Amino acid sequence: MQDKKETPEQKRERxxxxxxxxxxTGNMNDAFNRANSGNLADLVGSLGWKGTGxxxxVIxxxxxxxxxFK
Incomplete structure (x- = not known):
């Protein structure tokens, strides 16, 4: 039987x-605030598929x- 240890990345994701x-709603607010100091992957990952859509x-x-108007 394989030992199924959870990696730190998997734990953070879970x-x-x-x-x-x-x-x-609090997480969506965090996502928009994280965009100021984070990257696009963090923003999209925390918004989910509806928020990303x-x-x-909007873009x-x-x-x-x-x-x-040009």
Whole structure:
């Protein structure tokens, strides 16, 4: 039988998902604040697929609006 030890990265990921399920709005606020000091992967990873989709839509709409007024 293989020894299934959890790596630190897996533990962080598991705890992050647990926190997201218990406090989704606070975690979204953390994600936006983390963007100031973190990277895009941290932002997208903490937003989830719905938040990431909304973020992409906002960027596309902003690009279209800027293109129309040039």
């Amino acid at each position: 705890l992050s998902h647990k926190e997201l399920k218990s406090n989704p 909304i973020l992409i839509l 596309i709409i902003a690009f279209i609006i800027v293109s129309l």
